[in-house]
Amino acid sequence: MTDRQEERRMLADSVAGFARQYDGIARARGLSDGAGLDPEAWAAMADLGLMGILVPEEAGGLGLGIPEMAVVAEELGRNCAPEPLVAQAAAQAALAQVDSKPAKECLAGTADGSTRLALAWQEKADQLNPAVITSRADAVDGGVRLSGSKCLALPADADLFLVSALDNGVPALFLVPRDAAGLELQSQRQVDGAETASLNLNGVQLPAEACLCTGDAALQALNTGISAGLTLASAELLGLADRLYTLTTDYLATRKQFGVPISSFQVLRHRAVNLYIQRELMRAALNQAVRAFEQGATGEALQRAASRAKARAGDAAQLIARESVQLHGAIGFTEEADVGVHLRRVLALSAWLGNAGWHRRRYRTLSRQAA
Amino acid sequence: MTDRQEERRMLADSVAGFARQYDGIARARGLSDGAGLDPEAWAAMADLGLMGILVPEEAGGLGLGIPEMAVVAEELGRNCAPEPLVAQAAAQAALAQVDSKPAKECLAGTADGSTRLALAWQEKADQLNPAVITSRADAVDGGVRLSGSKCLALPADADLFLVSALDNGVPALFLVPRDAAGLELQSQRQVDGAETASLNLNGVQLPAEACLCTGDAALQALNTGISAGLTLASAELLGLADRLYTLTTDYLATRKQFGVPISSFQVLRHRAVNLYIQRELMRAALNQAVRAFEQGATGEALQRAASRAKARAGDAAQLIARESVQLHGAIGFTEEADVGVHLRRVLALSAWLGNAGWHRRRYRTLSRQAA
Amino acid sequence: MTDWNAMSDEEFRAEIRSFLQQNYPDHLRYPSRRVRWHEVREWYLMQAERGWTAPGWPAEYGGVGLSPSKQLIFIEEQERYGVARAPDQGVVMVGPLLIRYGTEEQKKHYLPKILSWENIWVQGYSEPNSGSDLASLRTEAVDAGDHWVVNGQKTWTTLAQDGTHIFLLARTDPKAERKQQGISFLLVDLNTPGITIRPIRNIAGHEEFCEVFFDNVKVPKNDLVGEPNQGWTMAKALLGFERLFLGSPKQSQNALGRLDAFATARGLHDDPAFADQFARLELDVADLAEAYEAFADRVRAGEALGADVSWLKVWATETFDRIAALSVQAAGAEGGISGGLAAGDESVDLLSLYFGALPTTIYGGSNEIQRNILAKQVLRLPE
């Protein structure tokens, strides 16, 4: 085993240890019931360093990369943890591209759990190209004023939003505090109970230093953040799928009907094998995206790898979740069974940042351009 | 049972009787081997009246309709008969719309088996709209001259081709004898061994009366012929699928492995059930198309019904054939097993006049226009 | 009094349709979940006053005495109009059971209260460990002289929280040779001491089903229906053309309609990739409807349906499932948003459609069981 592999194994063990202490399913049920997130678990995650993985050491983080965060995301998925760590990691990955003091400060806050950060780049649900921006940043006395709107920003209760806007036609990134004057927030509930925010930027007044970067640098930071988000969401989906696979094969092996374990029915055995295959495919697709980050891929090569991971993860996880509910029979459709809790999380994650169909298209478009 | 139902049952019985005497599979193998069609079987079919079903009584036919011909087509499919009766019936159905002496004479010839007739309307493999015509008919001294090209005309060895062309921009139908001066024929082999023809119309010289009809009447005759062809092909595919279903369930019930009939394996049982379901769906889709003819539907309503039948028949028959080969195991892939002979016929018929995907699109387009 | 059976089918259909249009409350059309009794009580009491609680029962017992063909039309028109289903187990199950097997006393006592909706009956068949193997049920009723003592647990009882009575299958002869024997049919007042009802919350957040616990529940001797230990045979004999409705195309048609509304508002039909998938589903539903009508014709002709009708249920529910899957895909990046999504002036809740489809392949005999039945009884494949 290489050092990096060893490091990642330890990271996985440490998250698994956390998960044994804090029950992810119970927290996910709590979120569905409207009880919100458990602050104790959040603090424990911060203490473990899980929120600082992508944060440079000089900002109080661990200074690791997407491959390590993917290990964490997978393990969190495996435990059905409802916390928006992956969503925040996407924003952190974007912000980590920016070399400026406000960026560092914000990252430091996210690492110790005191600040929640969310990407707010999307303007329409069906427009997933970050280069298409209609929000505007206008220079005003001693600062800048943002107008426009953003949607599907996760988590809705973030303290800071990383917002894209056009400044004289040039893309730029801004850090917008949730209490900024002129910022109106509306939240929409996801099927897993988490809330996403729509932002109305009604002339949001910001100091000049709220602008983090502009031009290609801004777009590249955004794209890196989104590629990171896609890869990490795929990792979390793999964890969820893996747990669903375990729950379901365990159920088949123990549940009896007509006097025999239902796993003795050939049709159910083969369906279980199909879940296994889908999970293995998710792992393969994720591995190549992680490798792309490891190898320092950028631009369209990175987007392509990330789209490929998300395309596989979204479809396969939905299939595994759907089949897991089915294979549990009537009990699978009840709130008492754990599979449904996982299914809701899978539905939410597989749509976030674009579903499988959209990413297949992007993959195909980028492949044809590359050819 | 109504009179019409009784009549159709008798027709089915009579074709089944023919099939007991003449082995369809053997003839289909002969066609694949390049031995051509069996003239004795062709003559027997004519004697039975199968070629005159769509021909008016005054032209020596039975004066029946598509519903009756569908019964015959299904039964022929059930016996894997390789003769192009359905292809000829499509041409007959178009010609029966034309009230003229040459049309009647031609129909009379098809009814007694002395003349073979083929539709030749398609100009490009991927252009399936009969209203798109580029072939031209130019008036010349005492007659007309055709130029252009046609493709996928079945059977290639037809004595007469029913050809569409624009006469001064107006669609018109012509009867073209295979030995007409200026007509160049090239044939392409289908996977079932049958040959389709490409026609090069290099200034084909015809007498004026070769023009059967023009304008809307011509297009309507063509559309009726194509709708009939689609419906009858769907019926033949249903017969093929039904025989494949029987061959396969019989095989599962008798073939033993590990000391038990392989039909005892639940996975194979369920796959067999899926074939059953697909066959029932084919029957349902065919029934509505037959009913459309019974109820005298015309124009787009008829096209929509025919497309619906062919869309289902094409996909379901391919699925059933593919699965039948699979369920027969290694033996299914050999020429000795009958399933492969059926599969080749299914592949040919499901592509003829447009495959399932194309007809789903046409159905959808016509539905949206109707709505 | 109108002789409904004497009407032509068309007249009768028109009559029902116009009655619904004039009287059925708009806000209760096409409910997205099973409705509670208090929501539809008023409507069904009005129906009761008209004498229309039990269209299928013979007139002598207070029913309308409709022919099977007319019953079919009655149900079809209600489905078409999106009428919310009543807690109708009394009408559908208990009434026919008592009419066929009940004593005069039982009929006199129970039938009128079914017709007036004074009693709301719920079903006690499934048990936690029986699932698709109903005959393995373990709830038992022990003979205690003048009454039975019932102990055990039922589950998947639809809306037991709205019921006043439960009819249940219980084991009365644990020593019977085959597990299908020794089972009896009991009628039980849900107010009897020892009964606990616990709703089951499903993954969509609704409480359609309940567990019902029996702890030394005393049931009077004369509330056993028919012969003791013959409950299984009677339960099977009651299965009539109801099984056809498991294969009704209505759910799929309704789901496809909602997806269509969403797709139209969002311009998705202009995307050939979506249009192709939509067309495929449209044809799946259309061909299902055609096949359903062929079975319905057989019912109308007075024929009893065989096991072959099971394929409709398989296809209907799996088609519904595919529509649900495409709907979630159609929602795109909003696929995880709960509640309705904006679609023009409307709001379409595609996720509720997804959750609605989930259990249909399981309930009413899972599709695996249906395929087992088809393989054995229809395809007659040796085992």
Add this chain to the structure above:
Amino acid sequence: MTDWNAMSDEEFRAEIRSFLQQNYPDHLRYPSRRVRWHEVREWYLMQAERGWTAPGWPAEYGGVGLSPSKQLIFIEEQERYGVARAPDQGVVMVGPLLIRYGTEEQKKHYLPKILSWENIWVQGYSEPNSGSDLASLRTEAVDAGDHWVVNGQKTWTTLAQDGTHIFLLARTDPKAERKQQGISFLLVDLNTPGITIRPIRNIAGHEEFCEVFFDNVKVPKNDLVGEPNQGWTMAKALLGFERLFLGSPKQSQNALGRLDAFATARGLHDDPAFADQFARLELDVADLAEAYEAFADRVRAGEALGADVSWLKVWATETFDRIAALSVQAAGAEGGISGGLAAGDESVDLLSLYFGALPTTIYGGSNEIQRNILAKQVLRLPE
């Protein structure tokens, strides 16, 4: 002599690739069916002269003695270049069998003739009624003092018409307790009197497989390999990393490439409905290749593969099958035309691709058998 194993993987790969580019005949690249011996004889005899018939055999027996990792590269590069497969059962099966279990006399007699291609070996495992249940074979070899007398029939023997020798499993102890016992491994000259070879024509019109009949065929005593009645155990022990190749992505990549060429020439990629389906398959193949590489890494690291590698075979062949199905759809109204279809300057034979995919889910252990194995040995589901 070159020490190939001492080379870096990259060097070795480059070496093989450049050799193929310089020497392998162009017209034999990517054959659309299994080639006959006379077509590839010249190429393989040339390889034999270089001493490259048996890359995997130890050098002391005339092989190259490549490490597993280098063998993998050798095979990969041949696949990548589309090299036609030789009738290689001598190299792959008989050689390793004799090296491990054979007598000195057997080795001395047979191994050189394998290396020189003087003997072409074919496999006699399957029988008409054994199918996936190989151990139920019925061909028997009876001890007749100084020779065995073989009677029975083998089937699915690849290109037996090109072979000079057959190795077969035959029952030598019909009284053995378990059917896997009492089976022996025999080496048989196909010129022995009593042997009849009959090619089986497949539904694509090719004759890749044969039936081989044995009618009182005399086999010398010393042509039995290893211990009598231990044939089954030996056959199983020979299964090495060859099973990985059943899950190779090459067939699918090749098929997708042909479909891509057709689609590009016909402008199908501009149709979003086609493009979506193509993209799905493209990702199915890409993710298969990624997973394949992970298994290959394990082989390269010297690890023996477990039953889990079976999933690759299932996914690889079913992906190939879906590509074939889309290809037939892509051909549109020409889907039934045999031979190639015009695609720009090229001709693409989509139907041969369809027929090529058909048997892959059956051969090499059908996908049902693979799923059975996975369920039992990998998922460890109780039966």
